[in-house]
Amino acid sequence: MSDAALIFALGKQERNLELLADLLKDGGYDVEIATSITEFDRLLERRDDVTIAVLDVDGFTEDIWKRCKQLNDRDISMLVLAAQISPHMRQKAISRGAQTLLEKPIEKADLQATIRGLMEYIRMNR
Template identity: 80%
Template sequence: MNDTALVFALGKRERNLELLANLFRSGDYDVEISTSIAEFDRLLDRRNDVTIAVLDVDGFTEDIWKWCNQLNDRDISMLVLAAEIPPQMRQMAVSRGAQSLLENPVDKADLQATIRGLMEYIRMNQ
C-alpha cells in the first residue's frame, strides 16, 4: 500500500460525499467520490490501489450488494453507512465483506475512529 491510502466513497447525496471527502482529506487520505454505480465502476476500473470503500447505501436498490461482492473479491475493505441498519441489512453487508457499519447521521468522531481502526486492521493484515 502507498503511504497515502485511497478511499472511495459512493452515495447519492453529493453534499454528504463532499463532507466525507473533506473529512478524509483532513486525515491525509486520497479520496475519490461517486454519486452513481456507473461512475463508481469506472473509478474501480481505473484504480487498483483502493484501500477502503465507503458506501452510503441509502437511496440505492438491493443491487448495491453485487458491488459489495465485487469489492470483497478485490479485497477492498468496506464501511457501509445507512439511515437504519436492521439485522437483515447488517447480515447482508457483513456476508458480502463489510468490515464496519454505521448509522446516519454519523458522528464525526465515530467515523474518524472507525476509519482509523479499519486502516490499522489493513496494515496489520498486509
C-alpha cells in the same frame, strides 16, 4: 500520485460526499467520490489501489450488494453507512464482506476513529 491510502466513497447525496471527502482528506487520505453505481464502476475500473470503500447504501437498489461482493473479491475493505441498519441489512452487508456498519447520523469523531481502526486492521493483516 500520493502515498496516502485511497478511499472510495459512494452515495446519492453529493454534498454529503463532499463533506465526507473533506473530512477524510483532512485525515491524510486520498478520496474519490461517486454518486452513481455507473460512476463507481468506472472509478473502480481505473484504480487498483483502493484501500477502503465507504458506501452510503441509502437510495441504492440491490445492485449495491453486488458491488460489495466485487470489492470483497478485490480485498478492498468496506464501511457501510445507512440511515437504519436492520438485522437483515447487517447480514447482507457482512455476508458480502463489509467490515463495519455505521448508522447515520454519524459523529465526525466516530467516523474518523472507525476509518483509523480499519486502516490499522489493514496494516496488521496484509
